[in-house]
Amino acid sequence: SAVISQKPSRDICQRGTSLTIQCQVDSQVTMMFWYRQQPGQSLTLIATANQGSEATYESGFVIDKFPISRPNLTFSTLTVSNMSPEDSSIYLCSVERSDRVNEQFFGPGTRLTVL
């Protein structure tokens, strides 16, 4: 399966600031997604990162708060903007390859704490 890395692995940030999380894959993938996992909770999809076009956001998530980029088939970023303590979560990217349709593999996650 693809090797997926995320940077940073964790961060502690002040409210009102922004943090950009990077997701890098070692091979080209068709789909990249961003999920949020709040403490002790399940995973919730934030958006689908579309290569060369605007991301597709799920209900409750907006581009101004979570801008996403995907400049190529191996890299994506998620920015958490104007952070508040409620944004404290683990943020995970996942990828789907064209030869394994539907199967999603997750990055190691970024643990964000907002003070």
Place this chain on the structure above:
Amino acid sequence: GENVEQHPSTLSVQEGDSAVIKCTYSDSASNYFPWYKQELGKRPQLIIDIRSNVGEKKDQRIAVTLNKTAKHFSLHITETQPEDSAVYFCAASRKGGTASKLTFGTGTRLQVTL
């Protein structure tokens, strides 16, 4: 949109016993049902999946069954071991592309005791 319910939320079994986790889904168009295992502080790991064209799939000690009519699917772990202790998530999605987005259940914390 899709809604996935998962039961139980916690499950404690003795080593060697079997464990069963059940999920129901709402969208009849969903046709892919993966199960993920997440150990503390780790990423979710895909452990088994099933597509809507089969009713059962087995991989060593784990198996998944799917009842499309009733819209439910289950994870079965036999001969449980302490290393099976983790949180298990079921999920559902449609076929490929942007429809591949996963809707997750709420998770089951499995504890295997000696």
